[in-house]
Amino acid sequence: MGMMMRLLLAIAALFAAPSAIAESQFKLLVFAKANTYHYEYIPxxxxxxxxxxxxxxxxxxxxxxxxxxxxxxxxxxxxxxxxSPGEELNAGQRAKFEAYMRAGGNAMIVHRAAITPPGEWPWYEKLVGRRVGVHPMVQTGVVTVEDRNFPATFALPDRWVWSDEFYVTTNPFDVRINTVLGVDESSYDPTKIWPGQVSRPMGRDHPIAWYHDYEKGRVFVTTLGHEGAMYRDYTYLTHLMGGIYWTATGRGQAATSKR
Structure with a gap:
C-alpha cells in the first residue's frame, strides 16, 4: 500500500471516529421518561x-x-x-438494576425520581435514602450549603436564592445520609400547599440534596429541578455536574482542613 493511500485511510478514520481524538472518561445512562407532571423539561x-x-x-x-x-x-x-422514578421499571428490570448496584454500580436521583409509592419497592426507597411525602407549592426560598467539600456545592453560594418544590421527607428505613444542601424554612412558607393537603415544616434539619453508599455503590440525590427552565440555569447545571462527576468517579471531594 502506497504512502498516499495510508494517509487517506488515516484521515478517513479520524472523521469516521471522532471519539479517537478525545476519549470519554466514563459512560452515563440517563433515564428520562415523560409522565403526567414532568415532560416539558426533557428537550x-x-x-x-x-x-x-x-x-x-x-x-x-x-x-x-x-x-x-x-x-x-x-x-x-x-x-x-x-x-423518572424506579416504579417505571418492571420486576425483571428492577432485578437487573439491583444486581448492577450490588456489583459496584452507581446511581444519581434527580427531583421527581425520588418519589415512589411507599412500600412498592423498599429497596429503591432505601437507595434514595428518604421517603418523599407531600411538598409545598413552588416557592422562592434560600438553599443552604451544608457540605462545602462536596463537588455539587463548589459553584454555589453559602445561601442560594432558588425557586423549587422543597420536598418534605421522612426516614422510615433509618438510612444514614450525608446532607449536601438544606433549605432555610424561614425563607418560604412550608405549609403552602393545595386544598385538601397538609404540609408541615421539617425544622432545621431539612435536607434537599445528599449522598450515601448503598450496596457496593455510590448514590447522589438532589430533589431540586422541578421547572424546565432550570435546566438552562448555569448554577443549577454546575450542581448537577458536580453530582455526576462524584457519582461516576468517586472523586472531587475536598479534603477537610486540619487545624
Missing part, C-alpha cells in the same frame, strides 16, 4: 446534558425506554434517574 435537559457531556468528555446515553435496563448495565459508570 431542555437533554440539550444541556449533551452539551455538558461534550464539554467534560464523558459519554451520555439518553433513553426514555425502561427496556434499556434489560441490557448490559455494567458498561455504565453511573445511571441517572432524571424525574
Amino acid at each position: 431542555i435537559a437533554r440539550e444541556s446534558l449533551e452539551q455538558m457531556a461534550r464539554l467534560h468528555s464523558f459519554e451520555l446515553v439518553w433513553t426514555r425506554h425502561p427496556e434499556s435496563f434489560d441490557e448490559d448495565l455494567s458498561q455504565y459508570a453511573a445511571i441517572m434517574f432524571l424525574n
Whole structure:
C-alpha cells in the first residue's frame, strides 16, 4: 500500500471516529421518561446534558425506554434517574438494576425520581435514602450549603436564592445520609400547599440534596429541578455536574482542613 493511500485511510478514520481524538472518561445512562407532571423539561435537559457531556468528555446515553435496563448495565459508570422514578421499571428490570448496584454500580436521583409509592419497592426507597411525602407549592426560598467539600456545592453560594418544590421527607428505613444542601424554612412558607393537603415544616434539619453508599455503590440525590427552565440555569447545571462527576468517579471531594 502506497504512502498516499495510508494517509487517506488515516484521515478517513479520524472523521469516521471522532471519539479517537478525545476519549470519554466514563459512560452515563440517563433515564428520562415523560409522565403526567414532568415532560416539558426533557428537550431542555437533554440539550444541556449533551452539551455538558461534550464539554467534560464523558459519554451520555439518553433513553426514555425502561427496556434499556434489560441490557448490559455494567458498561455504565453511573445511571441517572432524571424525574423518572424506579416504579417505571418492571420486576425483571428492577432485578437487573439491583444486581448492577450490588456489583459496584452507581446511581444519581434527580427531583421527581425520588418519589415512589411507599412500600412498592423498599429497596429503591432505601437507595434514595428518604421517603418523599407531600411538598409545598413552588416557592422562592434560600438553599443552604451544608457540605462545602462536596463537588455539587463548589459553584454555589453559602445561601442560594432558588425557586423549587422543597420536598418534605421522612426516614422510615433509618438510612444514614450525608446532607449536601438544606433549605432555610424561614425563607418560604412550608405549609403552602393545595386544598385538601397538609404540609408541615421539617425544622432545621431539612435536607434537599445528599449522598450515601448503598450496596457496593455510590448514590447522589438532589430533589431540586422541578421547572424546565432550570435546566438552562448555569448554577443549577454546575450542581448537577458536580453530582455526576462524584457519582461516576468517586472523586472531587475536598479534603477537610486540619487545624
